[in-house]
Amino acid sequence: MKKNLVKILAAAGMAVLTMGAIAGCSNSTAETTAAETKAAETTAAASETTTAAAATTTAKATADLKGSISMVGSTSMEKLATALSEVFMEKYPGVTVQAEFVGSGAGIEAVTNGAADIGNASRNLKDEEKAKGVVENIVAIDGIAVVTDPANKVENLTKDQLIAIYNGTTANWKDLGGADQPIVVIGRESGSGTRSAFEELLKLEDACKYSNELDSTGAVMAKVASTPGSIGYVSLDVLDKTVKTFKLENVDPTPENIKAGSYFLSRPFVMATKGDISKQNDNVKALFDYIHSDEGKELVKSVGLIPAN
Structure with a gap:
């Protein structure tokens, strides 16, 4: 009877110890989870603060x-x-x-x-x-397009042909496979960046024989569009359907061709x-x-x- 009582007390003690251990583990896990949650919330808050500060700095800089x-x-x-x-x-x-x-x-x-x-x-x-x-x-980086009036039948010019037109050696479109028609050579005024770049690229500084020297890109476009047999040069980004654009050495003046280096008039x-x-x-x-x-x-x-x- 006494032995049985000892066994019962011993078992009860073990149960108490086990429950205490379980409770201890549970409390430890809860504390760890709470700590991790707290840390995550702190990090998120810090991130939000940093983002807000950056936005405020940007807004302040703008203001x-x-x-x-x-x-x-x-x-x-x-x-x-x-x-x-x-x-x-x-x-x-x-x-x-x-x-x-x-x-x-x-x-x-x-x-x-x-x-x-x-x-x-x-x-x-x-x-x-x-x-x-x-x-x-x-x-x-811009391309210089060479343009003519829409009725011109000539589609392509070589570099040498373009030089010959602008230095006055070639004066009629029939010499280039076009109509028997005088070439009206149009360019920009002295001091124009487009003119400087065009003449430098073709090594024609002070050698061009212009029929008209105009003071803006828009003026060149309008003159070429309305003048039969004309030729002029303009910035690539102003091209429209009022003029016809030449291929140069069989290459179209496009950003892709300019970037690839296959179109020789760029600045x-x-x-x-x-x-x-x-x-x-x-x-x-x-x-x-x-x-x-x-x-x-x-x-x-x-x-x-x-x-x-």
Whole structure:
């Protein structure tokens, strides 16, 4: 009887110990879970705080930008500069972007003497311009299209044929397989970036025999469209159905062909600054940050150009 009582007490003790151990494990697990939950909540809260802080910083930076940006220069860059100005002012309501289109030479002169923040040029800068502290910032690559009136039957020109037309050696379309019709040679005014690039690429500096020298891309398009037997050169991004575009060496002037290097008439679009971008004011820096961003590159493509990088 006594032995049985001892066994019963021993069993009861073991049960109490076991229940205590189970309770201890349960409490430990609950505490661990609670700690993990607490840590996760703290991490999430920290992440939300960081995100909110970043958004606040961005909003503050946007709000802090005030004032204006002045761009002067190439008429060929009008489409890009106008689109860039509109989008940038939407992103930064406190900044006004003013753009004038008076030719590449005038744009470089304006940024050189401090009359403009940015000088737009549809050509590379000259050594003498760089010597005055002007920096060449290439933002896009453009093709120069050679155009004629829609009735012209000639479809393709070789490089040598194009040179012969512009230096006056070839003066009638019949010599190129077309109608017996005089060639009316149209070009841009002296100081135009498009003219400089066109003549440099063909090694025709000061050698072109122009019938008309016009002061804008739009004027060249209108003159070519309305003049039988005419030929002219314009920026790739302004092409429309009012004119006919030549193939050059059997290659169409497309962004793909220009990027591949198979179309030989191409030139840079430059947004020149007096000194490096890093030395410009915050508004100008933000403008360059935008055009170099992924969104900015898409904008460049949307106007028919190739991003520079």
